[in-house]
Amino acid sequence: MTRTRPGSRAADLSREDVRSTVAGLLGVGAESISDADNLIRHGMDSIRIMKLVGGWRRAGADVTFQKMAENPTVQSWHELLTTGRAAKTAGPEVVRHRVDAGAPFALTPVQRAYWIGRGDELALGGVGCHAYLEFDGNGIDPGRLEAAVREVVDRHEMLRARFLPDGRQQILERSPWAGLTVHDFTASDAAAAGQGLDAVRAGLSHRRLDVAVGEVFDVQLSLLAAGRARIHVNIDLLVADVASIEVLLTDLATAYRVPGGLIPADGYGFAQYLEDHRAWSGQPGVAGSPAAVARDYWRGRIPALPTSGPRLPLATRPEDITRPRFSRRGFVLGTKEWGRITARGREHGLTPAMVLATAYAEVLGAWSADRNFLLNVPLFDRQPLDEAVPGMVADFTNLVLLHVDLRQPVPFAQRARELQHQVQQSASHAQYSTLNVLRDLRRAHGGKRVGAPVVFACNLGSDLVSPAFRAELGELTWMLSQTPQVWLDHQVYRTDDSVRLAWDAVDELFPPGLLDDMLRAYQELLNWLAAAGNEWTDPATVSAGGAR
Numbered sequence: 001m002t003r004t005r006p007g008s009r010a011a012d013l014s015r016e017d018v019r020s021t022v023a024g025l026l027g028v029g030a031e032s033i034s035d036a037d038n039l040i041r042h043g044m045d046s047i048r049i050m051k052l053v054g055g056w057r058r059a060g061a062d063v064t065f066q067k068m069a070e071n072p073t074v075q076s077w078h079e080l081l082t083t084g085r086a087a088k089t090a091g092p093e094v095v096r097h098r099v100d101a102g103a104p105f106a107l108t109p110v111q112r113a114y115w116i117g118r119g120d121e122l123a124l125g126g127v128g129c130h131a132y133l134e135f136d137g138n139g140i141d142p143g144r145l146e147a148a149v150r151e152v153v154d155r156h157e158m159l160r161a162r163f164l165p166d167g168r169q170q171i172l173e174r175s176p177w178a179g180l181t182v183h184d185f186t187a188s189d190a191a192a193a194g195q196g197l198d199a200v201r202a203g204l205s206h207r208r209l210d211v212a213v214g215e216v217f218d219v220q221l222s223l224l225a226a227g228r229a230r231i232h233v234n235i236d237l238l239v240a241d242v243a244s245i246e247v248l249l250t251d252l253a254t255a256y257r258v259p260g261g262l263i264p265a266d267g268y269g270f271a272q273y274l275e276d277h278r279a280w281s282g283q284p285g286v287a288g289s290p291a292a293v294a295r296d297y298w299r300g301r302i303p304a305l306p307t308s309g310p311r312l313p314l315a316t317r318p319e320d321i322t323r324p325r326f327s328r329r330g331f332v333l334g335t336k337e338w339g340r341i342t343a344r345g346r347e348h349g350l351t352p353a354m355v356l357a358t359a360y361a362e363v364l365g366a367w368s369a370d371r372n373f374l375l376n377v378p379l380f381d382r383q384p385l386d387e388a389v390p391g392m393v394a395d396f397t398n399l400v401l402l403h404v405d406l407r408q409p410v411p412f413a414q415r416a417r418e419l420q421h422q423v424q425q426s427a428s429h430a431q432y433s434t435l436n437v438l439r440d441l442r443r444a445h446g447g448k449r450v451g452a453p454v455v456f457a458c459n460l461g462s463d464l465v466s467p468a469f470r471a472e473l474g475e476l477t478w479m480l481s482q483t484p485q486v487w488l489d490h491q492v493y494r495t496d497d498s499v500r501l502a503w504d505a506v507d508e509l510f511p512p513g514l515l516d517d518m519l520r521a522y523q524e525l526l527n528w529l530a531a532a533g534n535e536w537t538d539p540a541t542v543s544a545g546g547a548r
Contacts, residue, residue, distance in 0.1 A: 011060065015078045022074060025052065035075040041346040044072055045353060046427065047380060047461040054384040056081060057280075069424035097275055101157075104168040105271040109433035110397045114238050115163055117484025118208065123319040124453075124485050124506065127326075128208040129237040131245065131481045134201070135465075137474025140229035142221055145473075146180035148255035149219045152248055153177060155255075155262045156393035157269050158239040159248070162214035169238075171269065176214045183222040193224055200232060205480050206325060209236045219252075231473055237395060237481075242459045242493075243380050244393040246466065253469040268388040276385040281431040294429035298437045302444050305403055305437075309375065309454040309487070310368035315511045318453075318487070326482040329519055330502035337530040338499050344529070344536060348413040350420060353458040353492070356501070357402070357423075358416040359529065359540065360456055360490055363522045365406035366542040367514070375402040376434070376452040376486075379427055380459065399434035400426040401452055412529070413536040453485055458492040460499065480504060488515070501526075517544070 015035065023030040026043050033042060046065075049072070053065050061081050068077060099105065107115060114129040116122070153159045153175045160172045183200055185193040200222060209215045218234040235245065254261050282289025333341075345355040357377070365371045381398035382389060402423060410418075434452075442450045465476045481504050483489055488505040501522075505515055521542055528534060 011082050013059075013078070013081055015074060018078045018081065019074045021052070022077075033074060036073050038346075038349055039072040039074070040349050040351060043346075045351040045460065046423070047459075050379075050381070050427070051384065052077075054382075064428040065424060067428075069427075097279065099271045099275050101267070101269050101271060102171065102173075103271075104164055104166075104170040105274065106168055107163075108274065108395065108397075109435045110399060111169070111238055111395055112167060113435060114395075114484065115167065115211075118211075120322075122485065123317075124321060124324050124487070126208070126322070127206070127324055127482050127484050128211070129481075129483045130207060130209065131233075131235050131237060131240075132201075132205040132207070132479065133233040133245075133476060134478040135231040135233070135469075135474035136477045137229055137231065137472075139227050140221060140223075140231065140473065142180055142182050142223075144256055144259065145219070145221060145231070147259055148252055149177070149180065150175075151255040151260070151262055152251050153217065155251060155265055156248060157265065158244075158392075158394045159217045160214060161211075161216055161239050163211040163238060165212070171271075172214045175217075177218065181220040183220065186223050186225055188225070190225075197222060197230065201478070204232055204234055206482065207234055209234065211236055211238060217248075229474070230477075237397075237483075239395060240393050241378075241380055241382075241395050241397045242457070242464065243382060243461075244395070246462060246464055247391060248393050249464075249469045250466045253466065253472040257468075257472050266388050268386050268392075270392065270394040273385060273389060273392070273394070277383060280383065280385060284432070291431045294432035295436075297425075297429040298432045299440060301403075302437075302440050305401065305441055306370070306372050306374055307441060307445055307448060307450040308370075308373060309452045310364040310373040310404075311370045312364070312367050312454075312487070313369075313511055313514060314509055316509060318509060321506065321508055324482070324484075324506045325508065326480060326504050327507050328480050328502055328504050329515060330500065331519070331523055332495065333499050333501060333526060335497040337527065338497065340530040340532070341526065344534075345416075348417065348536060350413070350416050352460055352499075354416050354420040354423065355529070356458060356492055356499075356526075357456050358412065358419055359522065359525050361402075361404045361419070362406065362412075362415075362540045362542050363518055363525060364454065365404065366521065367518055367544055371406040373404055373454075374452040375404050376455045377402050377423065378455065378457045379430055380461075381430055398430045400430060401434055401437060402426070402456070409539040411537045412540045415540075416536075451485070453487040455483070455486055455489040457489060460492060460494050463495065464493040465495075 019030045019033055023033055025048050028042060049068055050065055053063055053068060056063055063080050067080055117125050118128055120126040157171045160175045161169050162172055163169050185196045188196060216236045216239045220232040222230040251262055281291045284291045284295045286292055341355055342352050345352055361375060377400050379398040379400055382396040438450050487509055488503060491502045493500045503519055525540055525542055
């Protein structure tokens with residue numbers, strides 16, 4: 001949330017108010033930021049800009065992500081907030097229509113895609129959009145852990161959501177969670193315990209939770225010799241995005257450390273948020289509304305968009321795979337390399353996320369039969385329409401299509417700037433869903449199959465696992481996600497001063513060794529970007545044999 005003074009309008013903010021808000025969000029001293037500094041060089045990124053946009057719009061400013069991202073300086077933002085159309089004097093953006101918290105309500109476009117994708121009849125369907133995490137710790141008390149889970153489920157209503165056959169969702173008064181399942185391997189030797197843990201992972205990591213009855217979240221515990229323990233967490237991503245997983249893990253640690261320590265929910269729920277968001281976006285049929293502007297933007301881009309993701313070599317057709325199984329491969333980019341990449345990116349006005357997205361796109365293009373393709377990019381579009389929103393667990397995910405055209409070699413920094421600008425524009429027009437864009441694209445090509453099954457998902461705004469959780473309940477040691485209709489999903493998480501780069505993919509789709517070769521080329525390309533003396537003025541050279 002931005003630190004706009006209570007009751008103040010954006011039009012009344014001084015330049016020092018803007019500087020203080022920005023510095024607070026970045027965790028730096030206000031004196032370190034001059035009026036003309038490019039704020040990306042201070043660590044500003046897309047997620048933080050979106051938070052600022054939401055807060056200042058609530059204060060009456062007619063600003064967009066695109067406007068703020070085009071010239072990220074204190075001086076420019078102050079002018080946007082206090083001059084012209086931005087200095088609105090009208091009341092709040094949102095006129096709230098109260099909703100019945102217990103009544104069924106509509107899915108978001110992304111939720112609907114996840115829900116439909118669970119069906120067995122779809123190519124690469126039959127899987128829940130699901131995350132599985134393992135944490136290794138010591139001295140975990142089963143009773144305290146079960147009580148903490150119940151407290152978290154009571155606190156966050158979407159952990160009690162069920163999904164109805166008519167494609168709506170409803171909050172249950174009580175969760176159907178039966179309680180903590182405990183796997184006791186304390187009397188087993190190391191080999192037997194390892195086999196037992198492998199069996200638990202095999203049984204949990206590809207679950208399709210029964211969301212129709214409200215089974216959306218589960219925690220289990222394995223007890224090992226010498227007081228060691230492993231916590232197994234399952235969550236269906238119909239009810240949580242990555243930021244929500246951070247929230248619930250932090251709350252779980254709080255409830256475990258101090259039973260009854262969670263602040264009770266204030267009654268603002270996801271149904272109310274979605275109603276407020278619809279009011280904020282307006283109607284597509286109303287000229288000039290954000291929804292109408294977004295629709296016109298995307299329809300104007302349709303003629304130039306390709307119809308598919310990268311055309312990677314396949315071992316089998318997606319429709320021939322009846323039971324998709326995802327596997328994870330990846331690596332950690334060390335503190336030294338990540339620091340160099342981040343610093344050099346800031347010198348070029350690039351966010352770290354867009355540096356990684358560009359490198360990923362270059363690797364995909366090296367193996368693709370067509371170097372002009374679509375990349376699916378999730379946005380963590382959590383608009384601060386109420387003070388409760390930052391602490392909510394729900395799926396706020398939105399998607400945008402990134403058009404990647406690698407047919408002409410250009411310097412890496414230039415390529416990244418072009419893609420970053422495109423993401424900034426698209427993020428400002430996210431009120432028109434990617435599902436609608438794909439539908440329009442299909443119509444424009446006479447019903448031809450279209451899709452973007454390769455994903456780049458980046459969350460660098462904060463640690464996925466908070467220090468509080470790690471201190472109380474253990475370190476994240478293994479994770480897997482799966483998404484229906486997705487071929488390859490690249491996920492990025494921050495871990496202290498390094499980053500974890502993970503690829504979750506349906507291996508059966510691809511020839512043996514292909515993904516390993518691609519990941520190796522990706523790692524080599526990132527090492528090249530981190531190399532001393534590399535100013536990113538040359539094109540990235542990646543071939544099917546590896547990176548330069």
